[in-house]
């Protein structure tokens with residue numbers, strides 16, 4: 834199976850096919866979100882009180898150590914780590930903006946992109962930099 838991990842504390846973030854993150858909406862409401870761990874599948878579950886609007890940006894956090902998972906070089910992106918079934922390590926980048934379907938899986942050897950908006954970002958290797 835794939836293991837998704839916090840970039841800070843290495844906590845395992847996926848359960849039963851979903852990545853669990855906590856998030857804070859712009860206007861103060863917060864909660865947890867379940868996102869499909871299948872990259873390119875944008876199915877999410879969250880409390881109906883927290884429903885996102887198209888184009889809305891949120892801040893995502895590790896539910897274990899509470900650190901922000903927002904990529905510091907680009908605050909519109911979220912970064913987590915993934916270890917796949919072969920034990921290979923990857924960096925996964927997705928958009929913090931609801932409705933923006935762009936996800937990248939990056940490793941030293943190869944880059945995969947998912948989602949209809951992924952081509953907007955022409956140099957995904959940039960996200961491997963610390």
Ligand SMILES: [Zn+2]
Nearest residue numbers: 839842895898
């Ligand atoms: Zn953490």
